[in-house]
Amino acid sequence: MNIATAPSVPFYKPTGRECDLFETAHDNGLPLLLKGPTGCGKTRFVEHMAARLGKPLYTVACHDDLSSADLIGRYLLKGGETVWVDGPLTRAVREGGICYLDEVVEARKDVTVVLHPLTDTRRTLMIDRTGEDLTAPPGFMLVASYNPGYQNVLKRLKPSTRQRFLAISFDFPPPDTEIAVVAAESQLEPGRVAPLVRLAGHIRNLSGMDLEEGVSTRLLIYAATLMAGGMGIAQALEAAIIEPLSDEPEIQRSLRDLVSTIYG
Numbered sequence: 708m709n710i711a712t713a714p715s716v717p718f719y720k721p722t723g724r725e726c727d728l729f730e731t732a733h734d735n736g737l738p739l740l741l742k743g744p745t746g747c748g749k750t751r752f753v754e755h756m757a758a759r760l761g762k763p764l765y766t767v768a769c770h771d772d773l774s775s776a777d778l779i780g781r782y783l784l785k786g787g788e789t790v791w792v793d794g795p796l797t798r799a800v801r802e803g804g805i806c807y808l809d810e811v812v813e814a815r816k817d818v819t820v821v822l823h824p825l826t827d828t829r830r831t832l833m834i835d836r837t838g839e840d841l842t843a844p845p846g847f848m849l850v851a852s853y854n855p856g857y858q859n860v861l862k863r864l865k866p867s868t869r870q871r872f873l874a875i876s877f878d879f880p881p882p883d884t885e886i887a888v889v890a891a892e893s894q895l896e897p898g899r900v901a902p903l904v905r906l907a908g909h910i911r912n913l914s915g916m917d918l919e920e921g922v923s924t925r926l927l928i929y930a931a932t933l934m935a936g937g938m939g940i941a942q943a944l945e946a947a948i949i950e951p952l953s954d955e956p957e958i959q960r961s962l963r964d965l966v967s968t969i970y971g
Contacts (some may be wrong), residue, residue, distance in 0.1 A: 747913070
């Protein structure tokens with residue numbers, strides 16, 4: 708599926724029918740779960756689709772201390788008065804926008820309690836503090852993402868939550884697509900991007916190296932951006948790939964050896 712990207716729409720190159728599925732989910736009021744490794748394009752995909760559909764997008768980076776109040780809202784003191792301030796989820800519901808919960812498994816358990824009524828036929832958001840019971844209008848969409856590779860016993864998306872969402876699995880794109888993405892984002896010539904993508908493929912396929920994850924497409928864009936700005940290859944790869952991937956001197960040496968193999 709080819710997409711003509713307007714200047715106001717963030718660049719995204721589809722690898723399958725994910726754009727069609729997103730649009731169908733949006734049109735039918737269905738929540739969507741994106742699964743995949745860090746830096747493979749999940750957030751950019753949501754930004755692209757929200758802009759393409761002309762919808763306001765509220766993105767929440769989930770973390771250990773994120774509570775339901777952070778999503779719904781709270782009373783705050785302003786100018787000597789106590790006023791209610793909507794959180795991002797409440798604003799998205801009121802406006803019929805898209806709320807994107809990035810790495811939803813990192814949030815506290817009370818967050819899923821809030822999400823469940825929004826992800827079934829009720830499509831409601833209860834605001835206990837104000838006594839409101841909001842019904843999501845047509846156009847509201849809940850999107851969440853997580854990285855299955857980081858799940859453990861304490862942080863795992865329960866089946867009762869997962870089965871409320873449609874789901875798409877993301878992975879790093881095939882080489883030709885990744886070259887096009889990195890070149891478009893960094894303005895580095897595709898011929899100079901190709902060795903970067905080849906290097907990434909080797910790193911991702913390495914076995915026996917203590918890396919939590921392979922190099923992300925995001926890091927490749929960083930490296931290519933530095934190179935497009937005139938920085939030397941060795942320095943750009945050191946700053947954008949080797950140092951971010953590991954603090955272990957032995958692993959860094961192995962990565963440098965791999966760089967030498969690719970670039971000579």
